[in-house]
Amino acid sequence: MITMKELSIEQMEEIKQLFFKIFSNEPWNDDWSDPIQLHQYINDLIGNKNSFSLGLFDDDKLIGLSLGYIMHWYAGTEYYIFEFAIETERQEKGLGTDFLSKIEKYAADKKITHIFLQTERTAPAYHFYQKNGFSEIKDHVSLFKFFR
Numbered sequence: 457m458i459t460m461k462e463l464s465i466e467q468m469e470e471i472k473q474l475f476f477k478i479f480s481n482e483p484w485n486d487d488w489s490d491p492i493q494l495h496q497y498i499n500d501l502i503g504n505k506n507s508f509s510l511g512l513f514d515d516d517k518l519i520g521l522s523l524g525y526i527m528h529w530y531a532g533t534e535y536y537i538f539e540f541a542i543e544t545e546r547q548e549k550g551l552g553t554d555f556l557s558k559i560e561k562y563a564a565d566k567k568i569t570h571i572f573l574q575t576e577r578t579a580p581a582y583h584f585y586q587k588n589g590f591s592e593i594k595d596h597v598s599l600f601k602f603f604r
């Protein structure tokens with residue numbers, strides 16, 4: 457049975473394994489081979505006071521991740537999703553859509569009014585989010601500066 461549960465630091469190893477597997481694959485091919493950096497990144501996401509992390513489970517197996525923060529923005533309480541993903545072999549079967557709809561219901565009960573997230577225009581996820589009712593903030597721009 458497919459269910460959704462809140463995740464905590466106790467599931468750190470399971471979360472790291474699933475995250476590593478998904479994002480080492482297409483389309484991202486991210487290099488998470490440094491275990492300390494991976495551990496710290498997941499800890500950044502799930503170990504903070506305002507962390508809000510949800511997992512999609514097939515019975516007891518973790519198959520989906522939604523990792524981020526609750527932010528008390530003036531216009532409403534936001535769920536800022538940093539990482540959203542479905543296990544590689546189970547993608548494109550409707551699970552991401554199901555997971556998002558479960559998240560929306562759960563978040564609404566917690567008085568969260570909206571979700572904010574970022575992705576890349578060329579990623580399949582861009583179409584996935586649009587299909588699921590997300591719209592672009594047209595004037596928004598993300599800036600980045602390397603200093604090392």
Ligand SMILES: CC(C)(COP(=O)(O)OP(=O)(O)OC[C@H]1O[C@@H](n2cnc3c(N)ncnc32)[C@H](O)[C@@H]1OP(=O)(O)O)[C@@H](O)C(=O)NCCC(=O)NCCS
Nearest residue numbers: 540541542547548549550551552553575580581583584587
């Ligand atoms: C993006 C992701 C979360 C979507 O979840 P999913 O379970 O694969 O998506 P669904 O099966 O619910 O797809 C819904 C729609 O999104 C689109 N879509 C999803 N994945 C796609 C892909 N890889 N290529 C093309 N379209 C895709 C489809 O058009 C689909 O519409 P359809 O029902 O008309 O076919 C999942 O594919 C994933 O984890 N990808 C890798 C990690 C990632 O990119 N995360 C987002 C980073 S910001």
